[in-house]
Amino acid sequence: MKFTSTHEWVKKEGNLSAVGITEYAAGELGDIVFVQLPEVGDNVVAGEAFAEVESVKAVESVLSPVTGIVKAINEEIIDSPELINEDAYSAWFVKVQVEQEGELISQQEYLDLIK
Amino acid sequence: MLTIYQRSKIGAKSFEAPFITVPKYALDDKYLGKEETILPSVSEIDIVRHYTKLSQNAFGVDNGFYPLGSCTMKYNPKLNEITASLDGFTSVHPLQEEKSVQGCLCLMYELSQQLKAITGMNFSLQPAAGAHGELAGLMIMKAYHESRNDFKRTKIIIPNSAHGTNPASAALAGMEIINIPSLDDGSVDIIALKNACGDDTAGFMLTNPNTLGLFEEKIMEINKIVHKCGGLMYYDGANLNAIMGIARPLDMGFDIMHINLHKTFSTPHGGGGPGSGPVGCADFLQQFLPSPIVIKENDNYIFHKPSKSIGKVKNFYGNFLVMVKAYTYILTLGAEGIVGAAQKAVLNANYLKEKLREIYYTKGSCMHEFVLSMQKVKEDTKVTALDIAKAMIDKNIHPPTMYFPAIVQEALMFEPTETESKTTLDNAAKVIIDIVKKAYVSADELHSAPKKAYITRPDETLAARNPKLRIDLAKG
Amino acid sequence: MSTYTPHTQKEVQEMLKELNLTSLHELYKPIPKECLLQKLDLPSGLSQFEVEKMVKSLAQKNRLYPIILRGAGAYHHYIPPVVREMSKRSEFVTAYTPYQAEMSQGILQSIFEYQTMICELTGLDVSNASHYDGATAAAEAYFMCKDKKRSKLIVSPFIKESTLEVLQTYINNSDIVVAPQNDFGKIDLEKLTKLFDDTTAAIYIEQPAKNGVIEDAKKVGELAKDYGVKFIMGVYPIAMGLIKKPSECLADIAVGEGQSLGLNLAFGGPYLGFMATKTALQRKLPGRIVGETVDAKGSKAYVLTLQAREQHIRREKASSNICSNQAHCALTAAMYLATMGQKGLKDVALACVSNAHYLKDQLLSLGFSLKYKGEFFNEFVTVSDIDSKMLLYELEKNDILGGLPLSSKEILWCVTETVTRKDLDRVVEIIKGGVC
Structure with missing residues (x-):
C-alpha cells in the first residue's frame, strides 16, 4: 500500500489498484455522511479530484493517486458511508486500471507526515 | 409537537371558497390532474393553535438576547411592521401604470438616496438578499471589464476569512477564485494580496470591519494596490452596522458593494428571509446596475433601465415591503440616530x-x-x-x-x-x-x-x- | 427622534469608563482619518408619529383597485384572515435562520411542513426551504441540470419575459435557445425535438404559459425523457388545484412563483420561489433543507441538513450562493395551503377557470377575439380594434384595474376567485358603453 501527501491510499489488487482515503483523513472529517464517486469507465488523473466525501459540516475532494480508467466503484460506501469511518483501509472508493502512478510516498513517510 | 397533518381530520376545514356565480367551466379531461394532492384538512381553531405552538418553540429578537456574530440581530421596531402593512403598499399590483404607483416609486427613490448618503454609492434595490446583491455586484464588475474589452480579468481575490457567500457568488458569476491567507487578527495579508494582484485580477472582495470585528487600518493602502493592478474593490456590506454614518465605503476606496437591509437597517430576518440586498456602485459603474432603477424626472418618479445594465436579477423590483421597513427606520433615526446606533x-x-x-x-x-x-x-x-x-x-x-x-x-x-x-x-x-x-x-x-x-x-x-x-x- | 438604543446617559458613561475611554468617538480610533465622514448628509430623525404620517402619505399616493383583472406573474387572490394574522407572530418574524435547532424547532417544523406541502403540490419527492422568487428558482434549477457535457437550456417561447430576462442575466446567453411556437400558442413539439441534442441540459416551460394557455406539458416531459434531457416545469400553484402537476408530466424539477399562496401583491415582493425535485437529484438542490432526525434522548427533532451542499461549507465549489431565502413567505404559504386544504385549493382553481371563461365569452360577444386557440386556465389574450389604453382608462375610471396591455390591440386578462359575475358584467357594460 502506498500513500499520497493529500491523504489517499492506493493498493495493487491483481491488475487493478484500489484507492481510498486514509484513517487519518476520515478521522479529521468526522462522521462521513455521503460519498460521490465517478462512473465506471471514467478517466482519473493523478493529483486531480475524482470523488468527494461529505461529513455534516465539511466536504473534501479526494485526489487520485494514479492516472487511469475506473474499472469498479464501491457501491457499499455509497449506501453506508460510515464504513469509511469504521475501517478506512478496507473501504475502497474505486478500482483503477493504472496507466501511470502519481507522486506516491511510503507508509513510513506518510506516518511521518501526519505526526 | 404534532404536525399539521396530525391535526388533520377528514371533513374538517377552515376555508370556504367564494360561491361561484358564473357557470362552472369544465376543462377537458386531458388537462386535469389525476394524482391526489394531500393537504391538511384542519379547522380554523386548530390552525391557530398549531401555529401558536410552533411560534412558542421559536426564538426571535423579541424573545431574548441574540448576539449572533455577523448577523446583526438588532431589535426590529414595530413601526416598521406597521408601515409595511399599509394597504397602500400591500395591495399594489407590480404592473400598474407608473403614475398610479408614485408612492412606491418615491419610496424606492428616497431609500436609494438615503443609502447613497450612508455609503457614497448609487443603488439598485432589486437583489433579494445579501448573497444576491453580491452576485449582482460581481456581474457588474465582470461587465465593466468586458465593456473595456479587457477579457483576461477573470480572477477574484478573496481573503480566507471571508463569508462563504463571497467565493460562492464569485464562482456563480463565472470568476476564478484566488484565496489569500489572512493575518492572525483576520486583517488582509498585504504581501499575499500584492502577490495575487496582476493583469488578470478582476477585483478584491472585502468585509470591513473584517470578520474578526476589526477595522482594516491599511484599507487605503489595500485599495491602492488593487486599483493599481486594474482591479476593482468590492465591499461586502455585512458589517456596515459598525460604521454607518461614520465612514463611507466609497471613501475607503470601494467601487461596488451590497447592503443587507435585514441586518443594518433593522428589517427582521423572518426565520431566514426575506432579506433585501441592494447593490451599489461608484458613479463610473452606475450604468451597469440591475434594471430597473427609479429615477426622478421633473416631479415624477419613473423606472429606468441603465444603458449597460447587467439585466434583471429578479422578477419585478425587489423585496419592496422590506424596503418600506428600512426606509421607515432611516427616517426615524435620521443623521444623528444612524451615527448613534453605530x-x-x-x-x-x-x-x-x-x-x-x-x-x-x-x-x-x-x-x-x-x-x-x-x-x-x-x-x-x-x-x-x-x-x-x-x-x-x-x-x-x-x-x-x-x-x-x-x-x-x-x-x-x-x-x-x-x-x-x-x-x-x-x-x-x-x-x-x-x-x-x-x-x-x-x-x-x-x-x-x-x-x-x-x-x-x-x-x-x-x-x-x-x-x-x-x-x-x-x-x- | 427614536433611536431604539436602550442606554441611559449614565450607563453610556459607565461603559466608557470601563473601557478607559472618555467619548464615543474614541471607539473609532482604528479608522484612518481620510476615511472618516465629516457629516452624514441625512435629515434629522423624527418622532414615530411624524414618520408614520409621512410614510402613510406615500402609501396614499398609490392607486388601489377593488377589482383587479391583471396577473402576468402577480396574482390577486383572497388571503384568509387566519393566514394574515398568524403569520405576523413576532417569534416567526424576528427569528434568524434556524441553525440552532434546539431553539428553533417551531421554525424548522414549519419549513418541514412547507416542504411536505410543496412535494404534494408538485408530486415530486423533495423540496427545499424556498427561493427568492419563481424566476431565480428557474435559473438555479438549470444549474442543477448543467454539467460539463450538457449546457444548453431550451425554453418555451411562452415563458414570461421577466423569467427570460433573469435567465439571460444568470446564464451564458449562447446557452439559451427559445423553442418555436405553434398555432395554438404553445411550444411546437415537432420542432422541439430537432433542438434536442447531446449538449442539451434541460428544457424549461411554464404551466400555464405567459399567454394563459395550458401547455402540453406531459408530451414535453415524454420527449425530454426520450432524449435524456432534464425537464424543468414552472407552475402557477393555484392551477395545480385542477390541472396535471409536474409529476404527472414527468418533470425532473418543479419550480414556481409562490406569491399566489397567501402573499400580498406588495408591488412585486417579497414573494416566494419554490423548488422540488426527485430523490435522485436531492443533493443538487440549492439552499436550505430541513430534515427529520432524533435528539440525544431519541425524540423526534428537526434540523437543517445536507448542509455540505451549501455556500458556508462548500464556498467556491457550491453550485449556488443562496444564503438568506424567503423563509417567512414559505411559512405563510404553508399556512395558506393548510387553511385551504385540498378542497379549498380545488374550489379556488375552479372559480378562477370559470370566471375567466365567463369574461372571455362576454368579451367575444362584444366583438373581441382570442389571440391563441389553445385552452387556457385563468389568463387569456384578446385582440380587438379598440385601443387598449383607452379601454383600460375607462375601466380605471371605475376603479377597475384591467388586463395588461400587450399592444394597442392586445390585452392579457387575468381573472381570479376575487370577482363575481356582477363585477364581470359591469366590466363588460363599461367597455360596451365607453368604447365599443
Whole structure:
C-alpha cells in the first residue's frame, strides 16, 4: 500500500489498484455522511479530484493517486458511508486500471507526515 | 409537537371558497390532474393553535438576547411592521401604470438616496438578499471589464476569512477564485494580496470591519494596490452596522458593494428571509446596475433601465415591503440616530468583550463584534465552543456564531448590536463566565447541554445519512 | 427622534469608563482619518408619529383597485384572515435562520411542513426551504441540470419575459435557445425535438404559459425523457388545484412563483420561489433543507441538513450562493395551503377557470377575439380594434384595474376567485358603453 501527501491510499489488487482515503483523513472529517464517486469507465488523473466525501459540516475532494480508467466503484460506501469511518483501509472508493502512478510516498513517510 | 397533518381530520376545514356565480367551466379531461394532492384538512381553531405552538418553540429578537456574530440581530421596531402593512403598499399590483404607483416609486427613490448618503454609492434595490446583491455586484464588475474589452480579468481575490457567500457568488458569476491567507487578527495579508494582484485580477472582495470585528487600518493602502493592478474593490456590506454614518465605503476606496437591509437597517430576518440586498456602485459603474432603477424626472418618479445594465436579477423590483421597513427606520433615526446606533453597537461589543476578559483576553478594541477562541478551554477541559454555545440556550440567550471564521480555532463570535442594554450585557457576561467556569468542574454537564430546550442535541449525522425531508403521509 | 438604543446617559458613561475611554468617538480610533465622514448628509430623525404620517402619505399616493383583472406573474387572490394574522407572530418574524435547532424547532417544523406541502403540490419527492422568487428558482434549477457535457437550456417561447430576462442575466446567453411556437400558442413539439441534442441540459416551460394557455406539458416531459434531457416545469400553484402537476408530466424539477399562496401583491415582493425535485437529484438542490432526525434522548427533532451542499461549507465549489431565502413567505404559504386544504385549493382553481371563461365569452360577444386557440386556465389574450389604453382608462375610471396591455390591440386578462359575475358584467357594460 502506498500513500499520497493529500491523504489517499492506493493498493495493487491483481491488475487493478484500489484507492481510498486514509484513517487519518476520515478521522479529521468526522462522521462521513455521503460519498460521490465517478462512473465506471471514467478517466482519473493523478493529483486531480475524482470523488468527494461529505461529513455534516465539511466536504473534501479526494485526489487520485494514479492516472487511469475506473474499472469498479464501491457501491457499499455509497449506501453506508460510515464504513469509511469504521475501517478506512478496507473501504475502497474505486478500482483503477493504472496507466501511470502519481507522486506516491511510503507508509513510513506518510506516518511521518501526519505526526 | 404534532404536525399539521396530525391535526388533520377528514371533513374538517377552515376555508370556504367564494360561491361561484358564473357557470362552472369544465376543462377537458386531458388537462386535469389525476394524482391526489394531500393537504391538511384542519379547522380554523386548530390552525391557530398549531401555529401558536410552533411560534412558542421559536426564538426571535423579541424573545431574548441574540448576539449572533455577523448577523446583526438588532431589535426590529414595530413601526416598521406597521408601515409595511399599509394597504397602500400591500395591495399594489407590480404592473400598474407608473403614475398610479408614485408612492412606491418615491419610496424606492428616497431609500436609494438615503443609502447613497450612508455609503457614497448609487443603488439598485432589486437583489433579494445579501448573497444576491453580491452576485449582482460581481456581474457588474465582470461587465465593466468586458465593456473595456479587457477579457483576461477573470480572477477574484478573496481573503480566507471571508463569508462563504463571497467565493460562492464569485464562482456563480463565472470568476476564478484566488484565496489569500489572512493575518492572525483576520486583517488582509498585504504581501499575499500584492502577490495575487496582476493583469488578470478582476477585483478584491472585502468585509470591513473584517470578520474578526476589526477595522482594516491599511484599507487605503489595500485599495491602492488593487486599483493599481486594474482591479476593482468590492465591499461586502455585512458589517456596515459598525460604521454607518461614520465612514463611507466609497471613501475607503470601494467601487461596488451590497447592503443587507435585514441586518443594518433593522428589517427582521423572518426565520431566514426575506432579506433585501441592494447593490451599489461608484458613479463610473452606475450604468451597469440591475434594471430597473427609479429615477426622478421633473416631479415624477419613473423606472429606468441603465444603458449597460447587467439585466434583471429578479422578477419585478425587489423585496419592496422590506424596503418600506428600512426606509421607515432611516427616517426615524435620521443623521444623528444612524451615527448613534453605530457608536452604541461598537460600544456594546467592546463593553461585552471587556466584561469577558476574565475568560479570554484580547488586546485592543474591536468594532461591532469580536471573536473569542475557546481553544484553551477545550485543551484544559474537553469542553468545546459548541458545548459553551449550547449551554447558553438554557439561559435564554441565543448562542453566538460558532466556528467562524475558520482561521480561529474553537471560535465564538459575538455581535451584541446597539439595541441591547447594559443590564442585558452584564447578565450575558455573567452567564458566559459561569459556563466557562463550569467547564472546569463539571464538563459532562456541558457536553449534554441544553437541558431546558424543546429537544436535546439532534443527531445531525443521522439526518444527513438517511435524509427524511418530508412528512411520510403513508405513516401519518 | 427614536433611536431604539436602550442606554441611559449614565450607563453610556459607565461603559466608557470601563473601557478607559472618555467619548464615543474614541471607539473609532482604528479608522484612518481620510476615511472618516465629516457629516452624514441625512435629515434629522423624527418622532414615530411624524414618520408614520409621512410614510402613510406615500402609501396614499398609490392607486388601489377593488377589482383587479391583471396577473402576468402577480396574482390577486383572497388571503384568509387566519393566514394574515398568524403569520405576523413576532417569534416567526424576528427569528434568524434556524441553525440552532434546539431553539428553533417551531421554525424548522414549519419549513418541514412547507416542504411536505410543496412535494404534494408538485408530486415530486423533495423540496427545499424556498427561493427568492419563481424566476431565480428557474435559473438555479438549470444549474442543477448543467454539467460539463450538457449546457444548453431550451425554453418555451411562452415563458414570461421577466423569467427570460433573469435567465439571460444568470446564464451564458449562447446557452439559451427559445423553442418555436405553434398555432395554438404553445411550444411546437415537432420542432422541439430537432433542438434536442447531446449538449442539451434541460428544457424549461411554464404551466400555464405567459399567454394563459395550458401547455402540453406531459408530451414535453415524454420527449425530454426520450432524449435524456432534464425537464424543468414552472407552475402557477393555484392551477395545480385542477390541472396535471409536474409529476404527472414527468418533470425532473418543479419550480414556481409562490406569491399566489397567501402573499400580498406588495408591488412585486417579497414573494416566494419554490423548488422540488426527485430523490435522485436531492443533493443538487440549492439552499436550505430541513430534515427529520432524533435528539440525544431519541425524540423526534428537526434540523437543517445536507448542509455540505451549501455556500458556508462548500464556498467556491457550491453550485449556488443562496444564503438568506424567503423563509417567512414559505411559512405563510404553508399556512395558506393548510387553511385551504385540498378542497379549498380545488374550489379556488375552479372559480378562477370559470370566471375567466365567463369574461372571455362576454368579451367575444362584444366583438373581441382570442389571440391563441389553445385552452387556457385563468389568463387569456384578446385582440380587438379598440385601443387598449383607452379601454383600460375607462375601466380605471371605475376603479377597475384591467388586463395588461400587450399592444394597442392586445390585452392579457387575468381573472381570479376575487370577482363575481356582477363585477364581470359591469366590466363588460363599461367597455360596451365607453368604447365599443
